Amino acid sequence: MDHLDGNVLAGPTADLFLFEPTTTQGQCQSCADIAMLGQAMVYGQPMGFVARCRNCDNVLIVIIERAGQKSLSMRGLRWLRVADRAMNDRI
Amino acid sequence: MTTPAAGWLTGSLARAHPLTASARSITFTVPGWPGNDAGQHVDVRLTSSDGYQAVRSYSIASAGPGGEIELGIDRLPDGEVSPFLVDDLALGDTVELRGPLGGWFVWRPEQTQPVQLIAGGSGVVPFIAMTRTHASVCSSAPMQLLYSLRTPNDAFFRDELSQPSATARTTWHYTRTVPPGWSRSAGRLTAEDLKSKTLPPEQAPLTYVCGPTGFVETVSRALTSLGHAPDTIRTERFGGT
Ligand SMILES: Cc1cc2nc3c(=O)[nH]c(=O)nc-3n(C[C@H](O)[C@H](O)[C@H](O)COP(=O)(O)OP(=O)(O)OC[C@H]3O[C@@H](n4cnc5c(N)ncnc54)[C@H](O)[C@@H]3O)c2cc1C
Numbered sequence: 001m002d003h004l005d006g007n008v009l010a011g012p013t014a015d016l017f018l019f020e021p022t023t024t025q026g027q028c029q030s031c032a033d034i035a036m037l038g039q040a041m042v043y044g045q046p047m048g049f050v051a052r053c054r055n056c057d058n059v060l061i062v063i064i065e066r067a068g069q070k071s072l073s074m075r076g077l078r079w080l081r082v083a084d085r086a087m088n089d090r091i
Numbered sequence: 092m093t094t095p096a097a098g099w100l101t102g103s104l105a106r107a108h109p110l111t112a113s114a115r116s117i118t119f120t121v122p123g124w125p126g127n128d129a130g131q132h133v134d135v136r137l138t139s140s141d142g143y144q145a146v147r148s149y150s151i152a153s154a155g156p157g158g159e160i161e162l163g164i165d166r167l168p169d170g171e172v173s174p175f176l177v178d179d180l181a182l183g184d185t186v187e188l189r190g191p192l193g194g195w196f197v198w199r200p201e202q203t204q205p206v207q208l209i210a211g212g213s214g215v216v217p218f219i220a221m222t223r224t225h226a227s228v229c230s231s232a233p234m235q236l237l238y239s240l241r242t243p244n245d246a247f248f249r250d251e252l253s254q255p256s257a258t259a260r261t262t263w264h265y266t267r268t269v270p271p272g273w274s275r276s277a278g279r280l281t282a283e284d285l286k287s288k289t290l291p292p293e294q295a296p297l298t299y300v301c302g303p304t305g306f307v308e309t310v311s312r313a314l315t316s317l318g319h320a321p322d323t324i325r326t327e328r329f330g331g332t
Pocket residue numbers: 004007008132147148149150151163164165166167169170171172173174213216217303327328329330331332
């Protein structure tokens with residue numbers, strides 16, 4: 001199945017996170033790969049958004065957007081490293 | 092970096108012109124638009140009279156401050172949203188917009204390393220924002236574009252890319268039909284093409300690849316095989332195959 005890049009998560013997460021997700025680093029629970037969320041593989045509509053590890057395919061994040069409500073699961077991430085706003089501006 | 096305005100903004104179609112037989116440039120006036128970086132995208136939301144909503148992402152061809160954004164939309168014959176944006180949306184009509192979005196697939200004026208842009212079809216749109224920004228800030232970073240198209244008639248923004256004043260050189264590549272007298276026969280981009288037409292790993296370029304998912308997949312794999320480190324390749328897949 002065709003996929004998109006993590007960049008596309010910026011819209012659906014705009015009102016969930018105060019930080020820019022696509023330039024935020026995270027570590028995969030499953031294979032320990034560290035990447036920017038913008039580098040994840042994203043499977044889009046209609047089921048919502050499923051972000052998978054670029055290295056091992058593990059499901060990192062699931063976002064379901066439906067009828068004025070959003071569900072977010074970050075089950076496949078060990079951690080996210082969020083830069084301070086000023087730092088984020090410089091990536 | 093330009094972060095999104097809160098919630099959905101309203102864009103009103105201010106100008107439009109055909110880019111090809113199947114594509115159109117549409118420029119919206121967007122009150123509250125904070126400006127955007129080159130390479131960012133916007134989510135467009137349409138609501139039908141029965142309340143059904145469709146959201147699609149579109150790269151922004153314009154960049155910088157200001158309350159207007161230009162998009163370049165290709166019509167997918169069976170698509171839900173793109174035929175409407177290309178054929179039906181009239182001047183003064185409004186859509187909802189969320190953005191500007193994304194911080195990874197962007198080029199900023201302070202970047203100094205050489206830049207190779209590789210576009211397939213409508214994938215050139217974010218690169219238009221990058222080449223415009225490159226020219227407008229008089230950047231000294233080398234920037235060049237390899238643009239793969241089905242036929243010579245499918246080029247978006249050909250005049251702009253071919254202008255003598257363009258600061259990023261464009262190399263054209265055709266997959267179905269070539270212009271008369273073209274040296275390479277029509278065909279998909281190969282690793283050989285990429286080797287001869289793009290900046291080599293030795294120059295430590297940052298390479299941006301954008302277009303249909305299948306195109307991005309093939310090109311980024313070939314770049315890795317030519318020795319580019321995966322972290323020096325930034326991709327924007329548009330979907331489809
Ligand atoms: C970050 C991002 C930026 C984008 N920027 C642009 C842009 O600048 N210009 C632009 O024209 N499009 C762009 N796209 C694609 C756009 O979001 C839509 O996918 C596209 O307009 C098709 O929507 P639709 O509703 O008309 O088709 P749909 O009803 O969604 O799909 C119709 C059929 O076409 C297939 N399909 C979906 N997308 C594509 C595709 N891109 N190529 C080939 N087949 C496809 C589907 O699998 C389906 O079978 C971008 C996508 C992303 C994720």
